[in-house]
Amino acid sequence: LRETYVCGGVGRSSGERAHYQSAQSMSFAVSTEDLSKWVRECFENSLVGQVKEKVLPGLEKLGGQDGLISSLKTNTAQGIRDSEVETRRSVFGSNYVEPEPPTSIWELAWDALQDPCLIFLCFAALVSFFVGVIFNEGMEWLEGIAILSAVIVVVTVSAVNDYQKDQQFRELSSIKDDVHVFVIREGTKKKISTHDIVVGDVVMLSTGDMVVADGVVFEKNDLGISEAMLTGESVIKRKGAYNIAPTEPADKAVSIAPTVYAGTFVQEGEGRMVVLAVGRSTYQGLMEEKMKEDEESDSVLQTKLNAMTDLITKAGMAAGGVTVGILLFRFALGFLNQACCKEAWDHSIHHLEYLRMFVIGVTVFVVAVPEGLPLAVTIALAFSVKKMMRD
Structure with missing residues (x-):
């Protein structure tokens, strides 16, 4: 019977426990920052002169x-041990990137309500409602309720639609990211989730595979990698030891490089790589973090819709202002010429007249900016997205 221990690894024999303890005390001669920096230099300096000046000296500092x-x-033939996985994950990081917390539906509703058109419509609805109630103008207060109801419908539909799209996107992302790859651990070929990949793993690559971490190939191979995801170029990149032809000029492109990057695809061939960076430490992860820090820009459609909305809003405000100005001028001119309002000035009567003019101006604006426009655009976009998903 073999001896087992509860502490230091449940169910392990004495030999396995010693193996486990040695894994826990592992130390590495390189850091995550060193590896990420060199991988980034490889990607950003792919020309002969740049490789000679920046990449190769950096590689020499790491020992070649x-x-x-x-x-x-790690061992290119045996891979790493299963007992080392947690230690490597704690030192170099995990290949699982925690998604951003979802935006609540209330936050989405608040964002939708920030539209200047909707804000002005809310103001117009409140004015129309209180004028109808305070001055007992029959059923005119219903106009304010109708406008406010339309705004609520627009905000609700926009928020629910955005929330559903976010949930669907998260589900698709979780399925897309959780793929399985073959690695060599303890001399055995194993199939594991990409989330379980750690620095030092020996990953087997073959045609059609997605590269799930940054790494370096260490043997002769016929790998052809598509880096279009990162560079936008459709040219297949060959992978192997640096192939720098001694030709001039020095800006001639390097035909072969050993580094492969997360997010790229194996177009042809087979090979093996040693993982150098995972998760947020990969070149792709660093770029995504940088993009998050930058201010989000609107799409072309959003830009055009915003421009159209601003134009309609300004035109409606101008039309409402001109209408109020004409009414005020007409009222003042008629009062001075005693063509109307021959009774003495009465605050309760004449101030109400001014308020009526303001309500007319607001009504002109409401007519100029239909409250159904944002809702129509939102429904059209939602319908288009669902149709594309079916196709």
Whole structure:
């Protein structure tokens, strides 16, 4: 019977426990920052002159390609041990990137309500409602209720639609990101989730695979990688030891490089790589973080819709202002010429007349900016998205 221990690994034999403890005390000659920096330099300096000046000196500092792999305490033939996984994950990070917390439906509703058109419509609705109630103008207060109801419908539909799209996007992302790859651990070929990949893993690549982490190939292969996801170029990149032809000029492109990047695809061939960076430390992860820090820009459609909304809002405000101005001028001119309002000035009567003019101006604005416009655009976009999903 083999001896097992509860502490330091449940169900492990004495030999496995010693193995486990040695894994817990592992130290590495390179850091996550060193690896990420070198991978980034490889991606951003792909020309002959740049490789000679920046990439190769950085690789030499890491001990060359063999020294780099050795400093990660991995074996290209045997891979890493299962007992090392948690230690490597704590040192170099996880390949699972925690998604951003979902936006609540109330926050989405508040964002939708920030539209200047809707804000002005709310103001117009409140004015129309209180004028109808305070001055007992029959059923005119219903106009304010109708406008306010339309605004509530627009905000609700927009918020619910955005919330549903966010939930669907998260579900699709979780399925897309959780793929399985083959690695070599303890000399055995194993199929694991990409979320379980750690730095030092030996990953097997074949045609059609997505590269799930930044790494370096260490043997002769026929790998052809598409980096269009990162560069936008459709040219297939060959992978292997740096192939720098001694030709001039120095800006001639390097035909072969050893580094592969997360988010790219294997177009042809097979090979193996040692993982250098995972998760947020990959080049793709760093770029995504940088994009999040930048201010979000609207799409072309959103820009055009915003411009149209602003134009209609300004035109409606101008028309309402001109209408109120004409009514005020007509009232003042008639009062001075005693063509109307021959009775003495009465605050309760004449102030109400001014208020009526203001309500007319607001009504002109409401007519000029139909409250159904944002709702129509939202419904049209939602319908288009659902149709594309079916197709």
